[in-house]
Amino acid sequence: MPTVFVRLTGCPLRCQYCDSEYAFHGGERSTVNSVLEQVDSYGAKHVCVTGGEPLAQPNAIALIRALCDEGYEVSLETSGAMPVEDVDARVSIVMDLKTPGSQESHRNRWENLASLQQKDQIKFVICSKDDFDWAVFKIQEHELLARVGDVLVSPSFGQVEPAALADWVLKSGLPLRFQVQIHKVLWGDKPGV
Numbered sequence: 525m526p527t528v529f530v531r532l533t534g535c536p537l538r539c540q541y542c543d544s545e546y547a548f549h550g551g552e553r554s555t556v557n558s559v560l561e562q563v564d565s566y567g568a569k570h571v572c573v574t575g576g577e578p579l580a581q582p583n584a585i586a587l588i589r590a591l592c593d594e595g596y597e598v599s600l601e602t603s604g605a606m607p608v609e610d611v612d613a614r615v616s617i618v619m620d621l622k623t624p625g626s627q628e629s630h631r632n633r634w635e636n637l638a639s640l641q642q643k644d645q646i647k648f649v650i651c652s653k654d655d656f657d658w659a660v661f662k663i664q665e666h667e668l669l670a671r672v673g674d675v676l677v678s679p680s681f682g683q684v685e686p687a688a689l690a691d692w693v694l695k696s697g698l699p700l701r702f703q704v705q706i707h708k709v710l711w712g713d714k715p716g717v
């Protein structure tokens with residue numbers, strides 16, 4: 525779906541595969557109204573608030589609420605390391621659970637799972653077969669398929685062949701949604717797309 529991405533600066537994590545390091549620093553200060561005006565200029569119905577780790581910004585919750593109030597379909601991409609309890613109930617949360625291969629799995633805030641609903645998604649970025657097996661174990665341990673609308677698995681770019689991950693999904697017998705980074709397929713591995 526045509527979507528406007530609002531990318532907020534900063535992230536307390538350092539996943540080894542991160543492709544958004546340019547978002548750790550810099551950016552410019554904006555008011556909520558200024559962001560709303562920029563979003564409106566694109567004319568899309570869907571807005572994805574992402575980062576970095578968007579919830580690391582103190583005003584992210586207010587921005588997200590304002591986007592919902594304007595009538596946008598809002599999704600939030602978050603690392604799973606920050607509390608999500610205060611995120612507006614109209615938002616579709618796309619929450620990572622960091623695998624051991626990310627080198628940040630100790631940052632998973634497992635208590636976030638209690639806040640997720642059928643409108644939400646959980647995503648695993650898979651760096652190896654061991655990561656996939658770990659994800660399957662966590663899916664079963666926490667009954668994730670019943671908790672959220674979709675459980676997504678995505679191959680870490682350059683570390684797992686997409687076809688290999690698709691094969692693991694089929695062999696697992698689990699109804700997982702397979703996802704590739706479509707912006708890289710379309711426009712290459714570069715910032716700003």
Ligand code: SF4
Pocket residue numbers: 535536537538539541542543544545575576577603
């Ligand atoms: S949580 Fe996301 S933005 Fe932060 S280091 Fe990991 S991949 Fe990069």
